[in-house]
Amino acid sequence: MQLTFIRKTVLSGDTNCPSLYRTDRDTFVVQGWRVTDPDALRQLDIPDHETVVEVPSDVLAEIARTL
Secondary structure: OOEEEEEEOHHHOOOOOOEEEEEOOOOEEEEOEEOOOHHHHHOOOOOOOOOOEEOOHHHHHHHHHHO
């Protein structure tokens, strides 16, 4: 899988998190903050092989501009 960096949040400072990448498979990879809030996780049906991350809206808004 080849990743192409699209955007990182203005909240990231010197790091690249959260970030958005486009793949060569016509998909996106999202790097974000791991969701650990038990109340939030109870609202989701997450299989053992998956996880969820939280990202700021400025990162996801870039998807609309790149499609």
